[in-house]
Amino acid sequence: MELFHDVNIDWLGKKWYFLGFSLIFSVAGLISILFWHRIPLGIDFKGGTLVYVKFDAAPSADRIREAVDKAGIRDSRIQPFGNQLGRGPSNQVIISLPQKELQESNALAGSDTIVKALGSYYSATGAANSGKLDLDNVGSGTLADLLMQQDPEHLGPDAGKTKYTQQADAILNYRDKQHDGLIPSFDALKSIVDPAVVSTLQQQTYISGFHVFNTEVVGPQVGAQLRGQAIRATLYSLLGMLIYLWWRFELIYGVAAVVAVFHDTLITIGAFSLTNKELTLTVIAAILTLVGYSMNDTIVVFDRIRENLRMTRREPLPELVNRSINQTLSRTVLTSGLTFLTVLSLYLFGGEVLHGFSFALVIGILIGTYSSIAVAAPMLVAWQQWRAGHGRAAALPAAKRARV
Numbered sequence: 001m002e003l004f005h006d007v008n009i010d011w012l013g014k015k016w017y018f019l020g021f022s023l024i025f026s027v028a029g030l031i032s033i034l035f036w037h038r039i040p041l042g043i044d045f046k047g048g049t050l051v052y053v054k055f056d057a058a059p060s061a062d063r064i065r066e067a068v069d070k071a072g073i074r075d076s077r078i079q080p081f082g083n084q085l086g087r088g089p090s091n092q093v094i095i096s097l098p099q100k101e102l103q104e105s106n107a108l109a110g111s112d113t114i115v116k117a118l119g120s121y122y123s124a125t126g127a128a129n130s131g132k133l134d135l136d137n138v139g140s141g142t143l144a145d146l147l148m149q150q151d152p153e154h155l156g157p158d159a160g161k162t163k164y165t166q167q168a169d170a171i172l173n174y175r176d177k178q179h180d181g182l183i184p185s186f187d188a189l190k191s192i193v194d195p196a197v198v199s200t201l202q203q204q205t206y207i208s209g210f211h212v213f214n215t216e217v218v219g220p221q222v223g224a225q226l227r228g229q230a231i232r233a234t235l236y237s238l239l240g241m242l243i244y245l246w247w248r249f250e251l252i253y254g255v256a257a258v259v260a261v262f263h264d265t266l267i268t269i270g271a272f273s274l275t276n277k278e279l280t281l282t283v284i285a286a287i288l289t290l291v292g293y294s295m296n297d298t299i300v301v302f303d304r305i306r307e308n309l310r311m312t313r314r315e316p317l318p319e320l321v322n323r324s325i326n327q328t329l330s331r332t333v334l335t336s337g338l339t340f341l342t343v344l345s346l347y348l349f350g351g352e353v354l355h356g357f358s359f360a361l362v363i364g365i366l367i368g369t370y371s372s373i374a375v376a377a378p379m380l381v382a383w384q385q386w387r388a389g390h391g392r393a394a395a396l397p398a399a400k401r402a403r404v
Contacts (some may be wrong), residue, residue, distance in 0.1 A: 003333055007326040011373055012318045012381060015169050018374035022263060029270015037273045042280035042356075045215070045230070046068035048222035049110035052214040053118070054083065055091040056182050059210075064093065064118065071117035073097055077278075080352050118210055126375065135183055135205040136175070137212055146204055152196040181211030207392040224247045230284040241295050249302060256379035257298045260371040264294045264364060264377060269292035271363045272356075281355040290364030293339070297332065298372040304328050304382070317384050321377050336369040 033039055043050050045079075053059075061078040067075045077096040090140050097110050133146060147164035148157070155163060174192050175183050182188070186202050238258050245254030265287060272279055304324040312320065343365060347358035 002329040004326075009322070009329075011322050011325050012378055013356060015374070015378045018370075018378070022267075022371075022375065025270065026263065029267055029273060031053065032270060032273040037276045039269065039273055040276055041223075041227070041277035042279045042283075043096055043218050043223075044281045045193065045222035045223050045279065047218050047229040048217040049097040049099075050214075051095045051097065051110055051114045051212055052216075053093050053095060053114065054181055054211050054213055055093075056209040058091055059093055061093070064095065066216050067117045067119075068095065068114070069235055071113060073113065073117070099218075099223070106139055111212050115208075115212055119208065133205040134208045135171075135201065136181065136208045136210060137204070138167045138172075140172050142163075143171065143205075147197060147200065150200045152200040153194055164197075165245050167197055175211075176213075181213050182209070183207050219247075226281065232282070233284070233288060234265065234291070237291050241291075245299070245302075249306065252380060252383050253302050256376045256383075257295055257302070259379060260298055260376035261294050261368075263292050263375050264290060264367045264371050267367050268360055268363045272360070275359075277356055277359060280356055282354075283360050286357045286360035290361060293365065294368030294371060297336065297369055298376045300331065301325060301328055301372050301377055305377070311365055321381055324375055325377060332369060332372070336365060340365050 031300070060078075063076050067077065068078075075098045077094075079094045079096070081090065082090040082096045095114055097113070119134070133142065135143075144161075144165045144167075147168060148160050151160055153163070170192050171183075171189060174189070175181055184389075185199055185207070189198050189201065238261060241261070242254040242258045245257050268287060268290065269279070272283070301324060304327055305321055308315075308320050308324050315323075330392060340362070343358050343361040346354060347362050350358055
């Protein structure tokens, strides 16, 4: 399918505009990385605790941050979680606690810390319920111990232990599996347990209106290991592609392609720094994906240049490269355009958790398509002109013949 016929765009004639565009975004990203936001690493790489919290109403990020700050935890990040197109708000947030605030030895206490901190979120009930158990966050064992201590049904220690443990399990099963961790009211429990138990719960517990449903912990050593592995994975992928293109084409083809991909990676990471978005493992996966995508797009252009070099050895290289880019333009627009629409939909409608992954792909596909035309191809011509200026053979090698 050909979208464009008889295209005759002088791409290399616009190389200085392309150079200016690349310099602006590359330098802006570098300045942000070195002097402004740095590289905003996520919990995966710097270590810390992620606490997932669900509220019974739309939460205020400012009030949550204020409550966490009052608990003595600084530099926390509040991120909405779970909202999707066509659905109402999930009322869920992810609270990121930095490693320096919670040492690795007691990082699992992050959940308890957040529960205590958010007790002030509902200021109207926080003071009145001081000393009571939070029924939305209490564990089964603690709740069973409370019921055995109070013994609302006068069962005695032996019979009471078994029955109160069963009732505690039934209450938490009702809370977690039927109501996503949030008990609607004490009256709703009357169909689950004895009314005497409900009466005791009303006196000894309270319903906070929020529930910590998951906690993830990454220690500083694990974070450092993941950070090193991510850097090595990216560098090894670039090195492997350089070696392949050196073998399949010529060294200059490989160098030009790797420079273009490095350009794409730098601008993508710079975009994360400029927008202060966290780099996580999923973002690294997206960056490795765009490395492969950009390289594939560049190889398509290089392959056409190679074929045209074999057929027309006397044509000036700038004209040949322009013609090769124009001949592959329809393919580039079709594949890149459809892929871009897919990842754009993922970014817009995929929810907060996928924003980092899809944002990297949106930026990477745009820059990767651009670099295969505006960075990699002009490097071939610049190399040929440099060789000609130094009295060496002016012709670009037509690449090594088919190797399989």
